[in-house]
Amino acid sequence: MAHIVILGAGTGGMPCAYELRAELGKEHEITMVNEREYFQFVPSNPWVAVGWRDRASITFDIRPHLERRGINFIAKRCDKIDPDQNRLTLADGSTLDYDYLVIATGPKLAFDEVEGAGPHGGHTHSICTVDHAEQAYEGYRKLLDDPGHVIVGAMPFASCFGPAYEYAFILDADLRKRRQRDQVPMTFVTSEPYIGHLGLGGVGDSKGMLESEMRNHHINWITNAKVVKVEEGKMFVEQYDDMGHKVKDYELEFKYSMMLPAFRGVDAVAAVEGLCNPRGFVFTDAHQRNPTYPNIYSAGVCIAIPPVEATAVPTGAPKTGYMIESMVTAIVHNIADDLAGKEGTTLATWNAICLADMGDSGAAFVALPQIPPRNVAWFKKGKWVHMAKIAFEKYFIRKMKKGTSEPIYEKYILKMLGIGKLKS
Numbered sequence: 290m291a292h293i294v295i296l297g298a299g300t301g302g303m304p305c306a307y308e309l310r311a312e313l314g315k316e317h318e319i320t321m322v323n324e325r326e327y328f329q330f331v332p333s334n335p336w337v338a339v340g341w342r343d344r345a346s347i348t349f350d351i352r353p354h355l356e357r358r359g360i361n362f363i364a365k366r367c368d369k370i371d372p373d374q375n376r377l378t379l380a381d382g383s384t385l386d387y388d389y390l391v392i393a394t395g396p397k398l399a400f401d402e403v404e405g406a407g408p409h410g411g412h413t414h415s416i417c418t419v420d421h422a423e424q425a426y427e428g429y430r431k432l433l434d435d436p437g438h439v440i441v442g443a444m445p446f447a448s449c450f451g452p453a454y455e456y457a458f459i460l461d462a463d464l465r466k467r468r469q470r471d472q473v474p475m476t477f478v479t480s481e482p483y484i485g486h487l488g489l490g491g492v493g494d495s496k497g498m499l500e501s502e503m504r505n506h507h508i509n510w511i512t513n514a515k516v517v518k519v520e521e522g523k524m525f526v527e528q529y530d531d532m533g534h535k536v537k538d539y540e541l542e543f544k545y546s547m548m549l550p551a552f553r554g555v556d557a558v559a560a561v562e563g564l565c566n567p568r569g570f571v572f573t574d575a576h577q578r579n580p581t582y583p584n585i586y587s588a589g590v591c592i593a594i595p596p597v598e599a600t601a602v603p604t605g606a607p608k609t610g611y612m613i614e615s616m617v618t619a620i621v622h623n624i625a626d627d628l629a630g631k632e633g634t635t636l637a638t639w640n641a642i643c644l645a646d647m648g649d650s651g652a653a654f655v656a657l658p659q660i661p662p663r664n665v666a667w668f669k670k671g672k673w674v675h676m677a678k679i680a681f682e683k684y685f686i687r688k689m690k691k692g693t694s695e696p697i698y699e700k701y702i703l704k705m706l707g708i709g710k711l712k713s
Contacts, residue, residue, distance in 0.1 A: 291317045291628055294377065294387035296367055296558075298323035298351055300331065300685075301589035301613045302393035306360050307692050308621040317628070320361040320385065322377065326350055328689055329419045332610075333682050335456045335646065337422035338547070339429060339463045344419055347682070349690060358692040367557045372564065372582040389624055392571055392587040393617075396552035397559075403444050405519035406548060412519045413440075414547040416452055428545055429460075436472035437544030440524055442479045445515050446551030446568075448605025449590070450479065450487050451645050453549050454499065461506045462648020470507075476541065477503065477510040478526055478548070480602040484510055488607045489641060490597045490661050492654040493668035502647070502670070511539065515602045516548065529601040552605070554591055566593045576633045577620045586624065588616035588637075597660050611642040612659065644678045651675040 293309055295302050298321050306321050313319075327348045336342040355362045363385070369378035370390070377385045398417055400407025408414055414425035432439070441457040443450050457477055464470040481487070484503060485495035503510060511528055518525040524546065526539040553559065554569020563581040565571055570593035572579055577592075579585040590613075594606045615637040623633030641656040651674025657665035 291388040292320065292386065293317060293389045293391065293624065294320045294322060294385060295391045295393060296322050296377070297392065297394035297589075297591075298325075298328055298362075299393060299395050299589065300610065301395075301617055302391070303328060303351075303689050304614065305391055305393060305588065305617045305620060306355060307358060308617060309624070310358050310360055310692075312621050312625050313628070315359060318361070319359075320363060320387075321351070321355055322363045322365065322367055322379070322385065323351065324364070324366040326352065326364045330682060330686055330689075331417070331419075332452075332678070334416040334419060334422040335452055335459050337419060338414070338416050338425035338456060339459055340426055341459075341463070344423065347686070348419060349686070354690050354692055370557055370561050370564075372561060372585060375584065388584065389627075390585045391620055391624075392558055392585065392591055393589050394555045394558060394591045396590045397555045397569070399446070399551040399553045402446065402551050403516050403519065406444065406516070406550060412521050412546070413524075414545070415550065416456055416547060417549070425547055432473070432545040433467065433469060435544065436469055437474075438542060439473055439475045440478055440541060440543045440546040440548070441475065442477050442514070443481070443549040444551050445480045446603045446605060447480055447549050448488050448552055449549060449607045450481060450604075451607065451609075451643055453477070453479065453547075455646050456547055457508055458502070458506065458647035458650075460648075461508065475508045477508055478514045478516065478524070478541070479510070479512055480514060480600070480604050481512055482531060482600045482602075482604075483512050486512075486600075486604070487654075488597065488604050489656055489659060492641070492656045493666045495652075495654060495668050498652070498668060498670060502652075513601045514539075519546070519548075531601055533601045552590060558591065568593075570594075575636050576623045577616050577637060578623065578633070586620045588620055589613045592616070606659065607641070609641045609643050609659075611640055612637065615640070644674055644681060646675050646678045649675060651678060653677070 328351050330347040333347040352362045366380040367377050406413050408424045415421040443453045485499040513529045515527045524541045528537040530536050559569025571587035577586045590608050619635040619637040622635035626633040639658045641659040645652045652670040653674045655667040
């Protein structure tokens with residue numbers, strides 16, 4: 290009997306646990322290790338940050354759902370990985386041995402890379418966790434009482450730009466409903482070289498469409514923007530041209546700001562020699578296996594993916610839901626093959642699919658493959674995307690509680706978009 294340990298119970302780790310149990314049966318032991326007792330559906334955090342959702346609607350206790358499927362659960366932080374001994378050391382000093390390790394931790398939020406950034410002693414909000422989204426909502430409520438300039442966007446080295454666009458448009462929609470939009474000027478500040486780049490080099494006409502939407506919603510923007518410091522009520526920004534030459538300095542006053550941070554690998558993962566790149570992201574081969582430690586696999590935001598292209602201000606490539614789902618499926622089949630004494634052959638499909646809410650409308654894009662040139666570059670918008678994201682939220686949370694292992698994007702999203710099964 291093998292012991293498979295999954296580190297991280299997010300949108301990659303939870304499905305991985307269920308798929309492993311379905312694929313391997315009861316013959317092998319599966320243990321989930323997560324710092325917190327609860328699962329949080331991160332894509333709904335922009336709604337939490339304006340009061341359209343609360344914690345109870347997008348979180349649930351993990352333990353009963355995993356244990357019902359015969360999966361062990363340990364709610365402790367991992368402080369050390371010893372790949373030579375196949376052992377984890379947890380926050381209380383206890384240890385856990387494994388035969389296979391799946392790292393699905395997500396990222397460490399690198400607020401410290403910009404002086405004065407972040408919700409913990411800094412001056413900007415975040416929507417990367419439900420705790421941060423709740424704090425952002427408290428800040429938003431203060432803004433409603435004392436309106437003023439709002440800055441939304443993404444810091445240098447950010448790689449997940451979609452939620453910043455979502456939050457800007459959701460704020461706009463909520464302020465319009467409250468008849469306060471005219472009191473709140475808004476500026477979008479992003480490290481992307483142009484609006485709609487998304488860390489993907491653009492998808493279809495994402496540039497033209499998102500620029501048009503931002504003009505229609507009276508949202509100004511600064512691109513190629515390097516935020517260098519934030520003080521209370523003031524953001525210091527350097528803007529560069531596409532050749533990397535600084536062209537302008539800004540001192541932007543604000544009443545409220547939500548800026549997505551750069552990501553790094555979590556400490557316990559980043560500390561393992563030979564496992565990660567300099568920013569702490571896990572190296573994986575085509576089968577999601579680490580080249581140095583072949584019994585360690587990884588999926589999700591914590592893996593190392595090179596940027597789609599060099600940009601004047603550093604940007605990273607996003608890891609979207611469909612890509613993470615396909616990484617997880619590849620890991621499950623390759624571990625099963627290894628246990629059977631066979632060479633793993635399953636590859637992840639490097640395709641990007643995203644449903645981005647815009648408050649009372651939305652935008653959907655498909656990039657196949659994620660890195661251009663592409664076979665499919667598809668970008669559409671409409672109220673149907675807003676409704677589809679609501680439906681997807683309900684479907685995903687129900688799946689995580691039920692413990693089923695069907696691939697959501699293949700079963701639901703692709704059919705909804707009318708695209709059919711994608712192949713890279």
